[in-house]
Amino acid sequence: MLGEGILLILILIGVLGHSNILAASACVLLVMKLSNLSHYFDLISRRGLEVGLLFLMLSVLVPFASDEMNFKDMLRGIFSWPGFFCAVGGAIATYMNGAGLSMLKVQPELMTGLVVGAIVGIVVFKGVPVGPLMSAGLAAFFMQIFNFIKG
Numbered sequence: 001m002l003g004e005g006i007l008l009i010l011i012l013i014g015v016l017g018h019s020n021i022l023a024a025s026a027c028v029l030l031v032m033k034l035s036n037l038s039h040y041f042d043l044i045s046r047r048g049l050e051v052g053l054l055f056l057m058l059s060v061l062v063p064f065a066s067d068e069m070n071f072k073d074m075l076r077g078i079f080s081w082p083g084f085f086c087a088v089g090g091a092i093a094t095y096m097n098g099a100g101l102s103m104l105k106v107q108p109e110l111m112t113g114l115v116v117g118a119i120v121g122i123v124v125f126k127g128v129p130v131g132p133l134m135s136a137g138l139a140a141f142f143m144q145i146f147n148f149i150k151g
Contacts, residue, residue: 017123093134100136
């Protein structure tokens with residue numbers, strides 16, 4: 001019963017915060033739970049991130065597949081200052097995502113904090129929840145800084 005209540009609260013937060021992704025995700029899980037499809041939760045938990053990242057990567061690569069971007073555009077996107085900074089940002093983000101994944105494997109209970117932070121980011125800052133790995137990567141980075149300062 002607690003799970004249904006939390007999902008209803010998340011639906012409400014998603015609707016009030018204008019986050020269709022949060023509301024839809026909570027709705028899908030609530031419908032699955034109420035229709036005795038909760039045995040698929042483990043599958044979603046294990047493979048959902050991979051499927052989500054697959055669709056995210058597909059959406060990013062569409063301009064290449066649809067010929068919306070030519071070779072000159074690609075070179076400009078790599079050999080310009082903004083392109084360079086994007087490449088550096090991509091490398092750092094990928095590294096941090098790996099650190100976040102490692103942290104969540106060791107301490108899966110920290111996912112609760114990531115969910116709360118994502119909800120605050122969606123509702124208060126009108127952010128887009130593209131994935132918990134970057135959030136976990138930033139959290140791992142902050143924890144390393146905290147531990148370094150703490151001694």
